[in-house]
Amino acid sequence: MQMIIRVTPLGNPNMSDVYIMVNIKMxxxxxxxxxxxxxxxxxxxxxxxxxxxxxxxxxxxKDSCLNGIDSxxxxxxxxxxxxxxxxxxxIQ
Numbered sequence: 001m002q003m004i005i006r007v008t009p010l011g012n013p014n015m016s017d018v019y020i021m022v023n024i025k026m027x028x029x030x031x032x033x034x035x036x037x038x039x040x041x042x043x044x045x046x047x048x049x050x051x052x053x054x055x056x057x058x059x060x061x062k063d064s065c066l067n068g069i070d071s072x073x074x075x076x077x078x079x080x081x082x083x084x085x086x087x088x089x090x091i092q
Contacts, residue, residue: 027049040058041064
């Protein structure tokens with residue numbers, strides 16, 4: 001989130017107000033790598049409010065799990081929505 005703040009200088013009437021744009025970090029979504037009870041790796045994607053919004057498949061190695069995260073980062077921004085809940089007549 002960006003915010004513009006007006007700063008009024010004190011003690012010098014000849015100076016005008018200054019406007020500063022600042023970035024405010026409200027929360028950050030993040031990938032969290034976890035280990036299952038059978039020692040497999042997986043990741044979850046956590047939203048800024050702390051809610052888990054995606055869970056990955058299981059991976060046998062941490063490197064494979066990291067590759068899965070990289071794949072989501074690359075592919076999610078360009079992914080299209082394929083709504084398969086509609087029947088052949090387009091009715092849900």
